[in-house]
Amino acid sequence: MKLLSATQIRQWDEFTIKNEPIVSLELMERAANACTRWLLQNTLAGTYYIFCGKGNNGGDGLAIARLLYNAGRAIKVFILESDAKGSDDYISNFRILHHLSAIPIYQVRSEKDLPVIPEECILIDALFGTGLNRGLTGLAAQLIDHLNNAGAPVISIDIPSGLFCDQSSRGHSIIRARHTLTFQVLKMAFLIAENAVFFGQVHLIDINLHPSYPDLVDTPFYIINQSMARRIYRPRTAFAHKGNFGHALIIAGAYGKTGAAILSTRACLRTGAGLVTAHVPDRSVSILQTAAPEAMVFPDPEADHIATLGYTPELFSATGIGPGIGTGVKTKFFLRGLLEHEALKLVLDADALNIIAGSPGLLNHLPPGSILTPHPREFSRLFGEQDNDFKKMEIAISKSMELNVIIILKGHHTLVALPDGTGFFNITGNAGMAKGGSGDVLTGMLTGLLAQGYSSKEAAIMGVFLHGLAGDLAAGARGMEAMTATDIIENIGSAFQQLL
Ligand SMILES: NC(=O)C1=CN([C@@H]2O[C@H](COP(=O)(O)OP(=O)(O)OC[C@H]3O[C@@H](n4cnc5c(N)ncnc54)[C@H](O)[C@@H]3O)[C@@H](O)[C@H]2O)[C@@H](O)CC1
Numbered sequence: 312m313k314l315l316s317a318t319q320i321r322q323w324d325e326f327t328i329k330n331e332p333i334v335s336l337e338l339m340e341r342a343a344n345a346c347t348r349w350l351l352q353n354t355l356a357g358t359y360y361i362f363c364g365k366g367n368n369g370g371d372g373l374a375i376a377r378l379l380y381n382a383g384r385a386i387k388v389f390i391l392e393s394d395a396k397g398s399d400d401y402i403s404n405f406r407i408l409h410h411l412s413a414i415p416i417y418q419v420r421s422e423k424d425l426p427v428i429p430e431e432c433i434l435i436d437a438l439f440g441t442g443l444n445r446g447l448t449g450l451a452a453q454l455i456d457h458l459n460n461a462g463a464p465v466i467s468i469d470i471p472s473g474l475f476c477d478q479s480s481r482g483h484s485i486i487r488a489r490h491t492l493t494f495q496v497l498k499m500a501f502l503i504a505e506n507a508v509f510f511g512q513v514h515l516i517d518i519n520l521h522p523s524y525p526d527l528v529d530t531p532f533y534i535i536n537q538s539m540a541r542r543i544y545r546p547r548t549a550f551a552h553k554g555n556f557g558h559a560l561i562i563a564g565a566y567g568k569t570g571a572a573i574l575s576t577r578a579c580l581r582t583g584a585g586l587v588t589a590h591v592p593d594r595s596v597s598i599l600q601t602a603a604p605e606a607m608v609f610p611d612p613e614a615d616h617i618a619t620l621g622y623t624p625e626l627f628s629a630t631g632i633g634p635g636i637g638t639g640v641k642t643k644f645f646l647r648g649l650l651e652h653e654a655l656k657l658v659l660d661a662d663a664l665n666i667i668a669g670s671p672g673l674l675n676h677l678p679p680g681s682i683l684t685p686h687p688r689e690f691s692r693l694f695g696e697q698d699n700d701f702k703k704m705e706i707a708i709s710k711s712m713e714l715n716v717i718i719i720l721k722g723h724h725t726l727v728a729l730p731d732g733t734g735f736f737n738i739t740g741n742a743g744m745a746k747g748g749s750g751d752v753l754t755g756m757l758t759g760l761l762a763q764g765y766s767s768k769e770a771a772i773m774g775v776f777l778h779g780l781a782g783d784l785a786a787g788a789r790g791m792e793a794m795t796a797t798d799i800i801e802n803i804g805s806a807f808q809q810l811l
Pocket residue numbers: 321324325335338339342364365366367368369371395398438439440441442443444445446447448451468469470494518
């Protein structure tokens with residue numbers, strides 16, 4: 312699914328107005344009706360304090376005020392005054408509301424007009440929407456602070472006021488909403504970790520924008536959804552045998568970190584690789600074979616860490632390296648040697664990335680199409696600290712293009728950055744996965760998919776989707792606190808079944 316910019320979302324409104332056709336005031340009425348339905352179903356009858364700007368977001372707020380009033384709710388409307396005349400649809404809605412003399416309308420012209428807000432009221436934020444063109448200052452910023460400090464729940468219309476749709480908002484005054492009722496599509500701002508404190512729970516409000524528009528525009532950004540994963544998935548055929556599904560190699564573990572190797576190996580097995588071999592330190596062999604009897608093992612001659620490439624890595628269909636291997640000197644040399652094999656299909660995670668961060672020259676030796684799976688700290692070690700998460704996303708994409716690798720920047724909404732300059736956001740997954748071992752599971756899954764012949768792009772996109780979905784199923788069964796990485800593995804099968 313395409314992820315649209317603020318400009319494209321505005322053009323989509325205009326396209327709908329022209330091609331449905333519908334007059335823009337009616338489209339606003341449709342949006343306001345959908346929001347009002349949500350508010351009536353989800354909020355208890357208290358007084359709604361509705362704060363409106365003078366653009367179309369404010370127009371939405373005024374229309375919602377009228378519809379809530381018509382539904383019998385108590386309303387107070389506050390207009391953030393400015394020299395601006397107001398958008399046409401704002402003015403139309405203001406006139407209609409003005410005639411309903413029972414609704415009090417207050418103007419906020421200076422600090423002394425900031426109202427006292429009772430804690431039990433419901434605040435509706437319709438100050439600024441996707442038309443925000445600079446950070447809020449002056450009275451607008453004071454009003455935002457006032458609302459944030461009021462203690463009453465805030466429900467933002469379309470986007471929390473002050474938050475930019477598709478650029479960093481760091482350092483600005485922004486509404487902290489408990490709920491955001493956003494029109495038609497997710498905004499990029501909701502996928503970026505640094506914004507998490509602002510939008511609360513996001514609810515998509517369908518306003519029936521014209522379905523043809525997204526097909527007509529290009530965007531570098533996409534959201535990974537079930538139908539995208541389904542298009543990638545190739546169900547096994549009845550006559551298949553284990554030779555059809557490749558032989559995966561997992562290089563993982565060190566003394567005290569055998570668990571990482573077990574998790575990766577088991578995740579790889581559960582993802583469908585025909586054969587899995589785990590290369591682990593000698594002392595880890597028996598525990599690994601007990602925990603994952605379906606896997607074969609290559610015991611490293613070293614007792615406690617990975618050091619020796621005693622086989623031809625090209626014989627394996629795909630290789631995952633990194634979980635729990637440490638960054639010891641011998642392991643560093645091992646990785647250096649492995650990267651000399653240019654034809655490998657490689658997944659690099661955890662300490663493999665930390666080793667590379669310590670010797671950045673190795674970045675230029677990654678086999679084309681390798682998948683790197685850094686979490687934000689590993690990413691900073693590899694590519695430097697960035698001022699904000701949008702910048703981080705840009706760097707992920709530019710490094711992916713420069714190095715011809717796939718970078719999976721892990722987070723609540725993991726980003727898959729591809730060498731063609733596109734970025735795919737994953738929306739499965741939950742905070743219960745923010746635990747040791749989840750990343751090891753992803754490494755095993757990606758390696759298992761590569762081994763079965765999925766391309767790096769296919770494996771990355773479907774892999775992060777399935778990993779998050781398995782996590783969601785685990786959270787549903789166990790709860791986010793109690794679920795473990797093993798529970799994610801146990802749910803990989805059910806996640807696959809949702810692709811059938
Ligand atoms: N176009 C349409 O048909 C629809 C638009 N909708 C609403 O329209 C919104 C977008 O409306 P607009 O484009 O009018 O923009 P906004 O309502 O976001 O308002 C922006 C207005 O504030 C001014 N402004 C921007 N940044 C400012 C700042 N930092 N300080 C002070 N003033 C600032 C702008 O000059 C503009 O006049 C959406 O978020 C959505 O709520 C919905 O009604 C659905 C239909």
